Amino acid sequence: xxxxxxxxxxxxxxxxxxxxxxxxxxxxxxxxxxxxxxxxxxxxxxxxxxxxxxxxxxxxxxxxxxxxxxxxxxxxxxxxxxxxxxxxxxxxxxxxxxxxxxxxxxxxxxxxxxxxxxxxxxxxxxxxxxxxxxxxxxx
Numbered sequence: 275x276x277x278x279x280x281x282x283x284x285x286x287x288x289x290x291x292x293x294x295x296x297x298x299x300x301x302x303x304x305x306x307x308x309x310x311x312x313x314x315x316x317x318x319x320x321x322x323x324x325x326x327x328x329x330x331x332x333x334x335x336x337x338x339x340x341x342x343x344x345x346x347x348x349x350x351x352x353x354x355x356x357x358x359x360x361x362x363x364x365x366x367x368x369x370x371x372x373x374x375x376x377x378x379x380x381x382x383x384x385x386x387x388x389x390x391x392x393x394x395x396x397x398x399x400x401x402x403x404x405x406x407x408x409x410x411x412x413x
Contacts, residue, residue: 275346275347275348275349275350275409276345276346276347276408276409277346277408277409277410277411278346278378278380278383278384278385278408279380281345281346281375281378281385281408282375283375283376283377283378284374284375285345285374285375286345286372286373286374286375287340287344287345287372287373288340288370288371288372288373289336289339289340289344289370289371290368290369290370290371291336291368291369291371292366292367292368292369293328293332293333293363293364293365293366293367293368293369294365294366295365297328297332298312298313298328298329298332298365301329301331301332301335302329305329305331307329307331309329311323311326311327312326312327312328312329313326314326323362323364325364326364326365327362327363327364328362328363328364328365328367330357330359330363330400331357332363333359333363333369333371333391333399333400334355334357334391334400334402336369336371336391337355337371337373337389337391337402337404338352340371340373341373341387341404341406345373345375346385346406346408346409347408347409348409349408349409350406350407350408350409351406351407352404352406353384353404353405353406353407354403354404354405355389355402355403355404355405356402356403356404357389357400357401357402358400358401358402359399359400360397360398360399360400360401361393361397361398361399362399363391363393363399363400367393367394368393368394369391369392369393369399370391370392371389371390371391371400372389372390372391372392373387373388373389373404374387374388374390375387376388376403383407383408383410384405384406384407385405385406385407385408386403386404386405387403387404387405387406388401388402388403389401389402389403389404390402
């Protein structure tokens with residue numbers, strides 16, 4: 275866990291996750307999003323992606339773990355998040371979610387991050403920005 279005074283510009287943290295059938299099923303259970311693009315191979319074969327895709331928000335949610343557990347860590351409050359979905363993520367893809375400190379506002383206790391998720395070909399699949407309020411003190 276880090277306070278705003280311990281965080282450095284351009285500091286980054288990441289996590290890597292292979293998207294499984296089980297992940298997609300759990301995400302659908304939580305969100306009630308059973309879009310056939312995620313579950314029906316025959317339906318998905320008729321889409322522009324030609325096979326089943328992962329929920330975009332599942333990939334976007336990978337940033338949350340980094341913020342809440344790693345950088346800044348425990349006690350961090352999520353203020354905002356933007357996301358742009360650049361490429362599809364397929365079941366079995368290994369995604370690396372990376373967050374990088376872009377701006378520090380000491381007066382307001384806010385940190386702005388660039389957020390990018392890459393597939394195994396190192397292509398950006400999701401990009402965005404997040405604003406967080408790190409903990410005021412280390413406990």
